[in-house]
Amino acid sequence: MTDVCDVKKRIESATNALTTGRPALIVSGADDQEVADVLIPAALASPRWTAWAVRYTSGLLCAAMRSTRADELELPAMVRGNGSSTTTPAFGVGVDAVAGVGTGISATDRSRTARVLASPQTRPVDLTRPGHVLPLRTASRGVLERRNSAEAAVDLCEIAGLSPVALTATLLGDDGTLLQGTELAAFAQVHGVPVVQVQDVVHYRLHHGDGHVGRVRQTATRIVDVPDRCLRVVDFYDELTGAHHTAFLGSTTPAAASTTPAAAPTVYIVFECSHRDPLAPDCGCRREFETRRIRIAAEGGIIVYLRSNPRPANQYTVQGHELAQGSISSILTHLGFTTVIVSGWPGDQHPTSARALDLTPTVRNPAYKTAASL
Structure with a gap:
């Protein structure tokens, strides 16, 4: 790693x-x-x-x-x-x-x-x-x-x-x-x-990302009513793959998550099924999503719902799980989290195990410098 x-x-x-x-x-x-x-x-x-x-x-x-x-x-x-x-x-x-x-x-x-x-x-x-x-x-x-x-x-x-x-x-x-x-x-x-x-x-x-834009871009924020609780839902566009991903947030806030390591929220990773809507009654991944939703409603946390990459995988020099890892960390960084515990990290040999993830921001140079004086 x-x-x-x-x-x-x-x-x-x-x-x-x-x-x-x-x-x-x-x-x-x-x-x-x-x-x-x-x-x-x-x-x-x-x-x-x-x-x-x-x-x-x-x-x-x-x-x-x-x-x-x-x-x-x-x-x-x-x-x-x-x-x-x-x-x-x-x-x-x-x-x-x-x-x-x-x-x-x-x-x-x-x-x-x-x-x-x-x-x-x-x-x-x-x-x-x-x-x-x-x-x-x-x-x-x-x-x-x-x-x-x-x-x-x-x-x-x-x-x-x-x-x-x-x-x-x-x-x-x-x-x-x-x-x-x-x-x-x-x-x-x-x-x-x-x-x-x-x-x-x-x-x-x-x-x-590439220095101009981040790996993901936020496209919408909304509140979704589900049994027991309202979830804040944030949609993202993946600038690299063209996929649309969604984060479902429980009571956890970035401010609370950054105070102490013990406060680091748990992030659950769910991949889309063929139906492509985890809130639909007949969605194949609904059971997994509902289990996670109940947990974040009671304990706080985040669900990151990853959708399929619409572009051919052979366009990239990296594997699918590496593309997914980058999407997840970029989404969480965009939401303001610095330390989280991830369950279902793509590529793990034991997908049910959890791992700590450090999201401390790195290089940020928003200004685009052109050629020096010619």
Whole structure:
């Protein structure tokens, strides 16, 4: 299971660095298969950090961006038919900025080109082809569509509130080999560069959204009269999957739940059946729902009723229970809870067991920062 606290610390450390224009490292693979990529936010690329990236990498600097943005800038894949790979991004035609560069190869020139690529005002005529910065065409849904360091770099820029374009290059040692394990950790410590795993970005996207919008959006609140009690009902739209979920709240309030750990309410997870309405008399999941409803009426608590994902499961790099976990935590965070006890957590080997869930908010950068002064 992912260590949520460690993930929060790593993401927060990386986004704090990126918002000041400093680099971070994104690591993919495990053990002796590790590959670390330097990430510099293209919107804030400076000659200093671009030169640093050239010094400690292969020097092949790429500008990772969504394939949709690459299309807008008329940056097709170098190799025809390579734009739909399920495992790797496609290299685009190399570019330089039209204005403000010399030969295009210097750190000053490449940082300028990176900032031009990151600016939403940039148009195809603002770029010359070929050039010295290679676009990387990444998946439109980021790491949730293709689990790759380039997708993670773009997602992380967006999470930090920056333009979703990342200047990247693979980190190498002085002997030209990949830095891994203890050598990689030592490099990060010496240079004061935060390290993030691709899986960390996947976890953030699942539970917190993409930096622009949260994972879920509240759509309606109402009171439903049921035997013995009125329940507050809150409907949500899942921005990632397109599903509609509902939370039923008993007497528990977020304020009461946050006072002491002992006050943490119990959350019961119920998945929809074919009828898709737990309050309907002939609903197949009514018995389970009624059992939970009676309990929250007497003891307080929440029922989270999850509906099916209307989009094909093969669109995502994660399993169905992981998508459900992200929906649940995002719904509860939206409702104001910080600590809860969950019964029926998706993916548990023992679905009737309960687990504590820490919902402490993590990175929040509502402002969307565009390219630095060009």
